[in-house]
Amino acid sequence: MNEKGQVRDVYDAVADPTRRKLLRLLADVEELPLNELTVHFQMGRTAVSKHLAILKEAGLVTNRKVGRETRYRLNATPLKEIKDWVSFYEGFWKERIAKLNLLLEEKK
Amino acid sequence: MNEKGQVRDVYDAVADPTRRKLLRLLADVEELPLNELTVHFQMGRTAVSKHLAILKEAGLVTNRKVGRETRYRLNATPLKEIKDWVSFYEGFWKERIAKLNLLLEEKK
């Protein structure tokens, strides 16, 4: 457990393409049960469930039981950490593009 | 090798805290040789070298040989992909914060 109450690093949670796809699926609806999420993947239910557990550890999804199904819901808030981190580097690639444009100008 | 000419997924490259620290170190200077980078970590040179190789596979660093040392340089451009990805979710956490503020208003 880290200082943000997350068991899992959010960068780590988001590193896997399956998990990014899960977030994307949950972005389109209020909530979805495990079995409906599983439909979108080739892997079995157990694997998808594990990925969701990791996302939950990072605080990126919440879940609640409704009857016999467990419904998952997106919580994008922890992504703010990544946003802030990457913002620091934004200047670097813009600078790079500016330099490239300058070179193109000189060529002309 | 993916469609962007990267061998390694940029999300994956950035998931490791050691590699994020390497990027941060390289952000402060033009270029740094392996041994100077290694000083900032507890692990050995070989391990740091491996992390740099992964960053290079993702296109996040370049390197060149100068004499007997290999100097590394930051290339932040691939981070744009992450920036764009996370931007999509920005609305979600802002919406959430807005809702929380609304609840606080009602309490008053």
Place this chain on the structure above:
DNA sequence: TAATTAAGACACCAAAAGGTGTCCTATTAG
């Protein structure tokens, strides 16, 4: 009530990740 369905809990497995230490070569300093 009986059959079906959702999903948690495990045990298990192969491959990848993240380290280590050793050896070898190229470059530089004394």
Place this chain on the structure above:
DNA sequence: CTAATAGGACACCTTTTGGTGTCTTAATTA
């Protein structure tokens, strides 16, 4: 010329990751 240094290339090891299948329980439907 010799000694020291930078770092590439391996071999090796342990832990984690990402998947599988099976069993069990709880909820639903026929």
